[in-house]
Each structure stands twice: as C-alpha cells, then as structure tokens.
Amino acid sequence: MRSLRFQFVGFVAALLILLLVLLNTYPIISSRDAVFEEKLSSLPGRASAVASSLSSLDKLSRESVAEVLRFLDVSGFARIVVVDHAGLVVYDTGGPTGSQTDIGDILRALENSKTVFRSVFSGKAFSSSMVTPLSAEGTITGAVYLYEYDAERAEVIFSFQNRLRALSIGIAVFALATVGIFSALIMRRLQELVRSMRAVAAGDYGHRHVIKGQDEIAELGEEFNLLTERLESTEQQRRRFVSDASHELKTPLASIRLLSDSIVQNEDMPPDTVREFVTDIGNEAQRLQRTTEKLLELSRLDDNTVKFSPEPVDVKQAALDALVFLRPLAKEKQVHIKSELDEGCVVMASQDHMFQIIFNLIENAIKYNVPEGSVTLSLKGLEDGVELSVEDTGIGIPEEDRPQIFSRFYRVDKARSREAGGSGLGLSIVHDAVSAYGGSITVEQNKPQGSRFIVRFPRPTSEETGI
Ligand SMILES: Nc1ncnc2c1ncn2[C@@H]1O[C@H](COP(=O)(O)OP(=O)(O)O)[C@@H](O)[C@H]1O
Ligand SMILES: [Mg+2]
The missing domain is CATH 3.30.565.10 (Histidine kinase-like ATPase, C-terminal domain)
Known part of the structure; x- marks a missing residue:
C-alpha cells in the first residue's frame, strides 16, 4: 500500500525543492546581471576618457603614456596596457589580468577599430576588461586595455547567497516538520476510522466511532456512525424476522406432529376421530402454505433486483x-x-x-x-x-x-x-x-x-x- 502520508510529504518536498532552487538562483542571477549592467554603463565612459587623452599623443611610448596617465584618475583599474597599432606592448602597469581571451580582444579592437567590453563573474570577483582603440586623424595608432577587478560587490552577492542558503535550509526544515506532524495527525485519525470500520465489518454493530473535531474527517466519522446505526437496525430486524418466522412455522408443524403421532400410536382410534385429526392436519398445512406464500411475496417486494412493470x-x-x-x-x-x-x-x-x-x-x-x-x-x-x-x-x-x-x-x-x-x-x-x-x-x-x-x-x- 502506498501510504497517503508519503505521497503527501513527497509532493510537498518536491514543491519545496522547486521553490528553494528558485529562491537560491533567481535573486543571485538578477543581482549579478544588475552589476554587469552597471559595469557596462560606467566602464566605457571611463575608458574613453583615458583613450581620448592617449589619442592626443604624437607617439606612443612608455614614458609618454606614463606621463598622460599621471594626470588621469586610473586608480580603479588593476592593470592598464597600451599597445601600438601593430599590437606591440608599449606600456604595461603589470598585475592581474582577466583571461587569455583578452589578448584576442586587443587584436579585435585594433582590427575593427571598435571598443571590446567583457565582464565575467568568477564567484569571487567581477573581472571586467575593456579595449578601446586609439586613433589620430582617422588612423588607428594603438589601443588601451583597461582591467578592473571588483571583489567588493562579489562579496556582497556572495554573502547574500549564503544568507539565502541558510534561510532556505531553515524553511525546508520547518515546512517538512510541519507537514510531517500535520500528516501524522491526519493519518492517526484516518487509521482510527479504519479500525472502527474493521470492528463493524467483523460484526460488532454496536460499535460507534468516537468523533473528534469538526472537519471532513469528523464528518466522515459521523456518516460512518449513521451507516452503522442503519446496519445495526437492519441486522436486528433480520434476526427478529428469522426468529418470528421460525416461531410462526413451528406452531403448525408441532400440531401436525402431535396429531399424526396420536393417529399412529392409537391403533384402535375410531375412523371418525382419525378423519377429524387428518382434517386438522390439512388445515394446519394450509395455514403453513398461506404463511410461506406471504413470506415469498414479501421477499419479492423486498428484493430490489425484482423489477415490477406497473x-x-x-x-x-x-x-x-x-x-x-x-x-x-x-x-x-x-x-x-x-x-x-x-x-x-x-x-x-x-x-x-x-x-x-x-x-x-x-x-x-x-x-x-x-x-x-x-x-x-x-x-x-x-x-x-x-x-x-x-x-x-x-x-x-x-x-x-x-x-x-x-x-x-x-x-x-x-x-x-x-x-x-x-x-x-x-x-x-x-x-x-x-x-x-x-x-x-x-x-x-x-x-x-x-x-x-x-x-x-x-x-x-x-x-x-x-x-
Ligand atoms: N381494521 C382493523 N381493526 C382492528 N385491528 C386491525 C385491523 N386491521 C389490522 N388489525 C390488527 O393488525 C394486525 C395485523 O394485521 P395483518 O397484518 O393483516 O395480520 P392478520 O390479519 O393476519 O392478523 C392484526 O392482527 C390486528 O390485530
Ligand atoms: Mg390481515
């Protein structure tokens, strides 16, 4: 038997898992996206300020670039690389970079004279890189690579994630415990009802289910008690009927037996008396016949399967x-x-x-x-x-x-x-x-x-x- 309780708890658990998975992913994904969004709107402006300053240089060299950068606020960048039009590194602050693909980004920026932006979330930080081409009088003179490493915001998201996880575990434990207890209570009451039904099925028609509460299970119990009452009274009627019927048949049969015994035992009974006794036997038999015919008629009327065609x-x-x-x-x-x-x-x-x-x-x-x-x-x-x-x-x-x-x-x-x-x-x-x-x-x-x-x-x- 597949217990209703396990089905119920299983259903709630599945629902809970779905909800918690959503709770643990959706807010994280959307806050991460919001950070990306913000990076995309703030980085290009800062990069193009750097790029336009560098574009004014006649010649890109380590010194000239360093000179220009000194006057700009580039403190937010973890690494700055400047390459010439051939892609050769002219200036490099050194330090961490994003991934290998950043080199490809530089080449692409030079080739297409377009800005390439990239931002990834590693779990520990947001690494954003940006390559902006440098141009003077319409020709590409080089490109500037700016790399930003933002661990602060990643930290915020990370702790948010941790809090959500703790909350989820709490919710799951609480919900499962509540559902478990609740279903145990319901199951206990249903089992009590089943026990009552078994008792009645076994013939204890006097048994009455003890009703608790006022909910649907209580209603079920009340209906069951009504049914049992009906069963009890039908059963009583049936017993009374059988005993009445046997009594009714016993009396004429006893008379017949008595009359026939006297005829048999009394060898020299006058023929007139014999005739009288036999007539009495006949009357009793007739009476039995009438009673049985009536009983048959009653059982026909009682039988729901017999269809009268009026x-x-x-x-x-x-x-x-x-x-x-x-x-x-x-x-x-x-x-x-x-x-x-x-x-x-x-x-x-x-x-x-x-x-x-x-x-x-x-x-x-x-x-x-x-x-x-x-x-x-x-x-x-x-x-x-x-x-x-x-x-x-x-x-x-x-x-x-x-x-x-x-x-x-x-x-x-x-x-x-x-x-x-x-x-x-x-x-x-x-x-x-x-x-x-x-x-x-x-x-x-x-x-x-x-x-x-x-x-x-x-x-x-x-x-x-x-x-
Ligand atoms: N019209 C009546 N006047 C008085 N008593 C009656 C009348 N009809 C029925 N009864 C009573 O009801 C009983 C049941 O009637 P019934 O089922 O016809 O059985 P029965 O006539 O075989 O005794 C009768 O025994 C009698 O006591
Ligand atoms: Mg009558």
Whole structure:
C-alpha cells in the first residue's frame, strides 16, 4: 500500500525543492546581471576618457603614456596596457589580468577599430576588461586595455547567497516538520476510522466511532456512525424476522406432529376421530402454505433486483373484484359493507398487487369488526392522485400498537388473529406493495370506534398511461 502520508510529504518536498532552487538562483542571477549592467554603463565612459587623452599623443611610448596617465584618475583599474597599432606592448602597469581571451580582444579592437567590453563573474570577483582603440586623424595608432577587478560587490552577492542558503535550509526544515506532524495527525485519525470500520465489518454493530473535531474527517466519522446505526437496525430486524418466522412455522408443524403421532400410536382410534385429526392436519398445512406464500411475496417486494412493470390499473374495478370474494365473509360475520367508488381512478401498479392491497384491508375490517358493524370503502380522485379509504366500526387498534401494525408478524391480539386464520403478514404486504408503487398508507382511529386506513397513490403521468 502506498501510504497517503508519503505521497503527501513527497509532493510537498518536491514543491519545496522547486521553490528553494528558485529562491537560491533567481535573486543571485538578477543581482549579478544588475552589476554587469552597471559595469557596462560606467566602464566605457571611463575608458574613453583615458583613450581620448592617449589619442592626443604624437607617439606612443612608455614614458609618454606614463606621463598622460599621471594626470588621469586610473586608480580603479588593476592593470592598464597600451599597445601600438601593430599590437606591440608599449606600456604595461603589470598585475592581474582577466583571461587569455583578452589578448584576442586587443587584436579585435585594433582590427575593427571598435571598443571590446567583457565582464565575467568568477564567484569571487567581477573581472571586467575593456579595449578601446586609439586613433589620430582617422588612423588607428594603438589601443588601451583597461582591467578592473571588483571583489567588493562579489562579496556582497556572495554573502547574500549564503544568507539565502541558510534561510532556505531553515524553511525546508520547518515546512517538512510541519507537514510531517500535520500528516501524522491526519493519518492517526484516518487509521482510527479504519479500525472502527474493521470492528463493524467483523460484526460488532454496536460499535460507534468516537468523533473528534469538526472537519471532513469528523464528518466522515459521523456518516460512518449513521451507516452503522442503519446496519445495526437492519441486522436486528433480520434476526427478529428469522426468529418470528421460525416461531410462526413451528406452531403448525408441532400440531401436525402431535396429531399424526396420536393417529399412529392409537391403533384402535375410531375412523371418525382419525378423519377429524387428518382434517386438522390439512388445515394446519394450509395455514403453513398461506404463511410461506406471504413470506415469498414479501421477499419479492423486498428484493430490489425484482423489477415490477406497473400498468394502468382501474382501482374501482380492483375493489369490486375484492368485494366479490369478501361478501360471503361479511355475511358470515354479520358486517355490512358500504362503498362509494369514484370512476376513472387509475393508478400505475400491478393488477395483482392492487387486488391484494384492497382485499387485505377489507378482510381486516371485516375480521376485526363486531356483529352488525359496518365497513365503508371509499375511492376518490384527488388533484395529484387517488385516495382509497377503508373504514370500520370494529374493535379498533390501540394507539400504542398503531406504529407497529405494518411490521411483519405483528398482531394486536395474537389469539384472535390466529383464530381468524391470520398470519400477521397481511398489512406488511399491503404496506410494501403500496410503497413499491410510490404510494403511502396511514392508519387512524375512526370515530366513535374502529379504524380507518387511508391509501394514497400518485397520479400517473400521461407518459405512463400512454394517453
Ligand atoms: N381494521 C382493523 N381493526 C382492528 N385491528 C386491525 C385491523 N386491521 C389490522 N388489525 C390488527 O393488525 C394486525 C395485523 O394485521 P395483518 O397484518 O393483516 O395480520 P392478520 O390479519 O393476519 O392478523 C392484526 O392482527 C390486528 O390485530
Ligand atoms: Mg390481515
């Protein structure tokens, strides 16, 4: 693994090197150039003053040159050489010179009758040389070579360079230390987060990351905690579901086992009793079948990979279909059914799910009702959708149970529900199916008694209905 920390420090170091190289070269180069510039503007003037004085001489000789120079201020020059037109040295103060190329400069100056200037920086000094031709009445009589050795200014630049270097080292050490410490702190926090993630990944869903600070890493930690919370609750739900489901399946299986055991063990059981027991076994099996079918339906609704292809469904037609099946039950329970159904309420859903939603709600309204009670089914078209309400005058749902009513296997009165053949899964299916098509379901108390379930579906777009 390429540590983020090394990448970060590496990047900063590269940037720093670039900056420091610039800091150590650019000011030196430009101040050196400024000195060259200054030499170029001051030396030629001084040289031409010397040259014009020497040009007035009729004859160039050691003595005559020395005579002229005595009256000029030539103290700034380290060496002065005067040559005649043939390049032969007439006068030489002796002392240091610049490089060998200066001889070439003298010859060139004589040949082209032009001034040749040269200035170099050796690190210790600025060596500047200048050859100016001497002329009298248009002919070249010789040339004067002036050499200047300026160590003073070189010294200034040199100490400037040293100071810059010391400063650079200081900056580099400080910057690297700061970046190192800063990245170490960040890395420590990231590693803590990774440790928390590993703990949760290993199954410790109760683990919560300790949040420090208010920056992006803290935000990451908060998001992670939220995610863990969700995971924990999903995990809890899953466990509860598995245990509820096994419990739900265990009961009918135990009855079947008991009934069949008694038949097997009791050899001279009267045929009528045997028939009765087998009928009971059949009922229990049927109950198991219903529960498993509902569980399958729920897991299909739960599965995000299963794509439902909704079609326009006429809700009134689905309600009428459900009523056909439920009227006998209502009659048996002495419950009156009233309905008030608007035309043209179309919803994007599957026929089958719409039927199940309405069937389950009306079935509950009948089952959990009282003799001579009533069920009112009404369907209305709203501005932005469709509203279906199922109202009953039955036993009602205690307020504290209402939030859980759509949970799997949840029943207010287990005995009554089981007696009525219920599994506690009907409302879960209703809820999930309604949500699958973008709808919502709520439950409230019906006055003076009973419950009212209200389902709302969004209005299909004209694109969906194809109208
Ligand atoms: N209309 C209603 N009136 C009173 N209680 C109801 C009504 N509808 C549902 N319930 C309660 O909600 C529980 C869950 O309903 P449901 O999921 O359909 O399961 P089931 O009908 O199989 O028991 C029922 O057991 C019952 O206690
Ligand atoms: Mg039910």
